[in-house]
Amino acid sequence: MQRIVLLQLAATVVTAIIAGILGGGAAFYSALLGGLCYVLPNGLFAWRLFVGAHKSSGANPISFFIGEFIKIALTIALLGVVVWQYHDLNWLALIVGLIVALKSYIILLFRH
Template sequence: MALKSGGISPHFASCAVQQRLTHKGVSPYNPADSLKPNSRNSLSDGWREEQKMLRLVSLQLIVTVVAGLVAGLLGGWHALVSALFGGLCCVVPNAIMAGRLFLNTMRPGGADPISFFIWEFIKIALTVALIGAAAWLYRDLNWFALLGGFIVALKSYIILLFRH
């Protein structure tokens, strides 16, 4: 049996960590416990998670405006409006879902996977409805600009990945 530098075997060290975590009310086997408000650092972690979600949604909004300006330079006024509509078809459902998921983490039971899947379905349905509404209500729609704005907003999180 190999010993660590502190003289404790890895098995006993993991048992000690497990006892410490279960003593604090956090299961070492369920990462979702860190989102429950009963955990010791839930309030500060919840606000940090809200800041991350807010940063992502605001980045999507900024990228949507940039995509709209580029489309406006290349294709005129109708392309600008279409690209903005396309980006907003992505940003608005994401903002609603992020807000709801944050509120779910503040509930006494914490966030559960069922609410995530329900809100993911609502987000997809809202996205499809917004694209349909844009096509129905804006007669001079430029489909290329709308889809371009949507895809650019959808993939804007890649910018945050390169930042870290």
Template structure:
């Protein structure tokens, strides 16, 4: 899970650099913020599942679904906060950064 989160972070940085080339600094910040809206909730969920796996009972399906709900709610909250608080938001760059980070697991599927 840590590999996936670190890959998402790297892909977010690459998407931000690409957006900076195409649209300047506001597009770069928008793409990076969009990617972070995906990376932060996934990292939090991965950390919590790792901590739960080290407990004597292990990870149960109920805690997994609770953390999945928290991850989705946090993702929506971060996207809304980005849209409300960043004045120079480039919507296309933000959504592109979010989607690239969200779908970066495909890279890991084709590595093996």
């Protein structure tokens, strides 16, 4: 799970750099924030799964679903905060950064 989160973070940074080259500073920050809106909750979710799996009682399926709900809610909340607070928002870069972070795990599928 750690590899996936690190890959998502790396893909987000690369996407932000490309967006910054193509669209300037606002596009860079928009793509970076868009990706981080998913990477941060996903990292928290992965950490929670790791801690839950290493408990003496083992993993609990209910905690997985609660964690997934929290991850989705936190992603939506972070996107709302970015849209509300960042006034130079580049919508295309934000959406591309988010999609790249969401789908970057596909890269790991093609590595093996």
